[in-house]
Amino acid sequence: MAIGGAEDKTSDLEILKRVFDLAPEANAEVAVIATASSIPDEVLPDYQAAFERLGASRVHTLDIQDRQQAADDATLRLINQSGVIFFTGGDQLRLTNVIGGSAVLNAIRERLMAGAVVAGTSAGAAAMPGTMIYDGAAADALRKGAVNMTFGLGFVDGLVIDSHFLERGRFSRLMQIGATNPEHLGVGLGEDAGVIVHPNRVLEAIGPGHVIIIDSRDLASSNIADLSMGEPIAIENMILHAMVSGHGFDIEARRYLVADALDALLEESR
Known part of the structure; x- marks a missing residue:
């Protein structure tokens, strides 16, 4: 799913609700990846609160900032157990530069093939x-x-x-x-x-x-x-x-x- 940016994160949550509702049955874990953002400490809490309000059992906030972190085993485990993987906005070139060809990207592709929802907003959608x-x-x-x-x-x-x-x-x-x-x-x-x-x-x-x-x-x-x-x-x-x-x-x-x-x-x- 691709979102144009500035989606509602505090009121009706119309679009984020559709993202969450498409998650595989019995998997309410969400991974939010803020690699594209220059202000991850500001955007990650907003998405965590929104997805928790929608009923997520756990929200994993992943601030993957370099290619070493994009190969981290703990991060891979969190992605592999998530039913929704969500990319925040920011700079799409930064996003592809950091996770392109990485173990994290391979894991996300495998989750997509297995039925998980992969969604992104703004730069996350463009990428x-x-x-x-x-x-x-x-x-x-x-x-x-x-x-x-x-x-x-x-x-x-x-x-x-x-x-x-x-x-x-x-x-x-x-x-x-x-x-x-x-x-x-x-x-x-x-x-x-x-x-x-x-x-x-x-x-x-x-x-x-x-x-x-x-x-x-x-x-x-x-x-x-x-x-x-x-x-x-x-x-x-x-x-x-x-x-x-x-x-x-x-x-x-x-x-x-x-x-x-x-x-x-x-x-x-x-």
């Missing part, structure tokens, strides 16, 4: 796909080279996720990415909004905010390959969808799903 945005001003990102990308954590393929999407006007960042490789689906997460990536490759929007889909598969043309760095990008026929809670998107079929269609498709896969 989830195999391809990750780590920088790029929103004001003029439709110039070649204005968006910086690298490899993410690889929990989901075929997507590029951007957070704080509406609040920080980041449309042009995902538009440039769509022009560079139309196969990748852009997912822009507004604040207090998120998506569940179901096993059947269907996205489900959750929370009171918006989820924006930028679909470039049917891109008619773009000049991006012919430009020098810094020149303006032209794009023809890029499709945008705005999803609200309860709506969805079929990644493989490239099909928007209203609530009834989403429910039917999810029921088929159960």
Whole structure:
């Protein structure tokens, strides 16, 4: 699950409740990883309180700050016994730098395959796909080279996720990415909004905010390959969808799903 940032942690806890409710039956332990954050001592207690309020039996607050800690046996044990693994916000490049290729990342991937919930907010969401945005001003990102990308954590393929999407006007960042490789689906997460990536490759929007889909598969043309760095990008026929809670998107079929269609498709896969 990917969350756009600034999710409610003190009131209704709508999004965090969905995270916790998806945990495997009889496993109410939660691991919160604050590697991306520059202020872990401030953010970890907030998430601990929120998940405890939701009914977590134990909340493991993991401040993994270097690659030695990302190989720590005690940390691995806590991850292996958790039904929910949650990444806080901060700096996604710091997150991938510290845990990329580590024993901790391998353990999280194994937990995901075994049915645990892996979720992240803000930087933690942006780092989830195999391809990750780590920088790029929103004001003029439709110039070649204005968006910086690298490899993410690889929990989901075929997507590029951007957070704080509406609040920080980041449309042009995902538009440039769509022009560079139309196969990748852009997912822009507004604040207090998120998506569940179901096993059947269907996205489900959750929370009171918006989820924006930028679909470039049917891109008619773009000049991006012919430009020098810094020149303006032209794009023809890029499709945008705005999803609200309860709506969805079929990644493989490239099909928007209203609530009834989403429910039917999810029921088929159960």
